[in-house]
Structures are given as structure tokens and as C-alpha cells.
Amino acid sequence: MPSTGSARGEDDRPLLLQLEQRLTKLxxxxxxxxxxxPGYARLAKEIRETTGGTISATYLWELATGKKRNITLEQLDILAQFxxxxxxxxxxxEVSERVNAQLTLATALRDTKIRSLALRADGLSPASLDALLTMVDEARKLQNLSAVSHPNPPAAGSHD
Structure with a gap:
């Protein structure tokens, strides 16, 4: 029987839990x-200086720890902008998954060796890129790392 929304527990409110997790991930x-x-005080100051919007340090902490649940659209917009x-x-x-994939890529590109590898691969033929991907996948297996799914791998001979 679906919940009527009257006496909901935290488990019935996945959106609130997701907000907490997504803010912490960012x-x-x-x-x-x-x-x-930075601590929440410095983060609140950076948010104010960057966006012109105000969110208190205490409120940020409460959002990130799940203690506060009533975020306004204005505050949501300020966080998104920052x-x-x-x-x-x-x-x-869906938007969260797409952005998280982009964040994962951006985080990986902070590593100079990964960035160098990506830059050096620019201009290689699709067959050469496929061979490099195979080598990286094999190296991951040798080091007992989990497989990385390749989103929409190009067909052989295509030019992405």
C-alpha cells in the first residue's frame, strides 16, 4: 500500500537523503x-563571495549532515551556482548520474599522468584508441581493479 505521506520516516524520504549525499559529494x-x-564557515564565505547569495555555515552543516530538511529553491539555486x-x-x-560521471572524469583529469595519457591519445585512429582501451582494461585486471564501463563505445572505424 503506498504511503499517504502523513507519518513518514527518513526511509520514506529518499529525496532528502539524496540532497545530503549529493551536497557532500560536491x-x-x-x-x-x-x-x-574548508570548514563550513569558510565554505559559506566562499559561497557568498562567489555567488552573492547567503547560506549560513550552520545551515550548510545541517544540510550536509541531514539535520535540516527545508531547503528553499533560492538556497538550492545558490548551491548549484557555487x-x-x-x-x-x-x-x-538522471541529472545527478550524468553530473557525477562528469565529476568523476574531472577528478581523474586532476592526475597529471592521466591527463598526459589522454592528451597523447588525441589524434590516434579509432583502432589505436580501441587497442589502448584494451591495454588499460587488462592493466586494471592485473591490479585487481574493477572494470570501467565504456559508455557508448564507438563502432570500429567510426570517428568520434
Whole structure:
């Protein structure tokens, strides 16, 4: 029987849990080094300086820890603007998955060796790129790393 919404528990409110998780992911992605990650006071100041919008340090902490549940559209827009994501990122699974894939790529490209590998591969034929992907997949297997799915792999001979 579907819930009527009267006495809902946290498990019945996945959107609120997702907001907490997605905000934390954005903070972790923007500031990957925990030692240099700003506290909520400094983060609130950076948000104000970057966007002109105001969200208090306490409110940010409450959102990130799930203590606060009543975010306004204005506050959602300020967070989206600061983190460079569409506001729908916080509310829509499909948008969130797409943005998270982009964040994963951006995070990987911070590594100079990965960036160098990608830049050196530019201009190679599709067959050469396929061979490189196969080599990387095999290296991942040798190191017992999980497989990486290749989204929409190009057909042999196509030019992406």
C-alpha cells in the first residue's frame, strides 16, 4: 500500500537523503584533500563571495549532515551556482548520474599522468584508441581493479 505521506520516516524520504549525499559529494569533489577542505564557515564565505547569495555555515552543516530538511529553491539555486551544477542535480537521479560521471572524469583529469595519457591519445585512429582501451582494461585486471564501463563505445572505424 503506498504511503499517504502523513507519518513518514527518513526511509520514506529518499529525496532528502539524496540532497545530503549529493551536497557532500560536491564538497568532497571540489575539495578532495580532507586536510585542506574548508570548514563550513569558510565554505559559506566562499559561497557568498562567489555567488552573492547567503547560506549560513550552520545551515550548510545541517544540510550536509541531514539535520535540516527545508531547503528553499533560492538556497538550492545558490548551491548549484557555487558548485557549477544544474539545480536539478539535487532533485533528479538522471541529472545527478550524468553530473557525477562528469565529476568523476574531472577528478581523474586532476592526475597529471592521466591527463598526459589522454592528451597523447588525441589524434590516434579509432583502432589505436580501441587497442589502448584494451591495454588499460587488462592493466586494471592485473591490479585487481574493477572494470570501467565504456559508455557508448564507438563502432570500429567510426570517428568520434
Amino acid at each position: 564538497i568532497d569533489t571540489l575539495y578532495p584533500d580532507e586536510r585542506t577542505r 558548485f557549477g551544477v544544474p539545480p536539478e542535480y539535487f532533485l533528479n537521479d
